[in-house]
Amino acid sequence: MLPPMSPAKRKPAAPAVDPGDGLGHYRAKRDFARTPEPSGAGDSRTATGPAGMYVIHKHHAGHLHYDLRLESGGVLKSWAIPKGPSLDPADKRLAVEVEDHPLDYAGFEGAIPEGEYGAGTVIVWDRGTFRPQGEASFEEMLEKGAVKVEIAGEKLAGGFALVRTRFGGKKNNWLLIKEKDAHARPGSDVTAEAPSSVLSGRDVDEVR
Ligand code: MN
Numbered sequence: 001m002l003p004p005m006s007p008a009k010r011k012p013a014a015p016a017v018d019p020g021d022g023l024g025h026y027r028a029k030r031d032f033a034r035t036p037e038p039s040g041a042g043d044s045r046t047a048t049g050p051a052g053m054y055v056i057h058k059h060h061a062g063h064l065h066y067d068l069r070l071e072s073g074g075v076l077k078s079w080a081i082p083k084g085p086s087l088d089p090a091d092k093r094l095a096v097e098v099e100d101h102p103l104d105y106a107g108f109e110g111a112i113p114e115g116e117y118g119a120g121t122v123i124v125w126d127r128g129t130f131r132p133q134g135e136a137s138f139e140e141m142l143e144k145g146a147v148k149v150e151i152a153g154e155k156l157a158g159g160f161a162l163v164r165t166r167f168g169g170k171k172n173n174w175l176l177i178k179e180k181d182a183h184a185r186p187g188s189d190v191t192a193e194a195p196s197s198v199l200s201g202r203d204v205d206e207v208r
Contacts, residue, residue, distance in 0.1 A: 022075055025099035029117040036110045037118075040075075040102025051129035052138070054151055055106045056085065058197075060204040061120035066191070068095060068176065070130055070149065072138055075100040079174060084191040085156055089178045095162060097172040109200060111208050121207040123197035128153035145174070154198045155190055158183030 023040045032039045052071035059067055059080075066084040069076035079095035086093055109123050132138040133148040141147040145164025151157055159179030164171070178184050196203045 022073075023100055023102055026101055029099065031116060035112050035116045035118075037108055037112065038102055038104035040104060051131050051152075053103065053106050054126075054128050054130040054149075054153055055124060056126040056153075056156070057105075057108070057122050058084075058125035058195075058204050059118065059120060059122050061112075061118050064204070066125060067098070069101055069106065070138075071103065072142065074103065076103060076105055077142065079162070079176070081176060085160075085176060085178075087156065087178050087183065087185040087188050087190050089180045089184050090186065092175045092177050095174040095176045097174060107199070109197060109202075109207060121204045123202060123204050123207060124199045125191075125197065126153040126155040127198055128156075133159065148179075155194050156183075 027039065030037060030039075053069075053076065054071075055069045055076070057067040057069070059065055063082065066081045068079045068081055068085065071077075078098045078101050080098050081093050081095045083093050106127065107124065111121050112119050128151065130149045130151045132141060133150055134141075136144070138147070138149075147162040148159065149162070150159055158181045161175075161177045161179060163175050163177065165173050165175055
């Protein structure tokens with residue numbers, strides 16, 4: 001049983017994620033007069049080459065989780081990872097596809113007020129660039145549900161696979177898996193070893 005919510009805090013049911021929607025779902029969920037998150041209206045970044053932006057936010061909302069974001073088509077494609085990423089190739093981490101976020105979100109850290117969507121605190125846990133691996137474009141790999149990327153971050157590096165699953169009968173569930181390469185660290189727990197922001201050095205509960 002879920003605890004009852006006060007009427008003031010009840011939100012309309014989130015629409016199903018439609019990949020390629022752009023920022024429509026992102027904006028529909030948020031009141032930019034109340035949340036410090038960027039609306040995306042100021043995005044002015046232009047393409048800088050084959051490497052796209054990579055960022056992982058650590059988000060202490062109702063539950064602590066990590067949000068992987070990879071640049072594609074002028075937005076950040078986003079997945080919520082309950083257990084966070086791993087550098088151990090034996091770990092398959094559930095990554096639930098969520099709404100696209102604006103490019104400006106890559107640098108966002110702050111406190112989302114009580115009652116707002118995603119209420120809690122957010123830090124930039126890792127940041128850098130990524131390159132798709134192989135012949136297909138990143139967009140083609142997303143469409144097929146079989147993505148391979150090379151990440152160059154401060155905490156994560158090397159090859160990762162993102163594979164769409166039918167787990168739970170849902171289309172939004174993917175698995176994030178570290179490839180076996182020189183950056184793999186079997187038995188390690190990178191979220192415990194490096195808990196804090198790469199921008200500010202703070203952990204999520206120091207952001208308030
Ligand atoms: Mn989140």
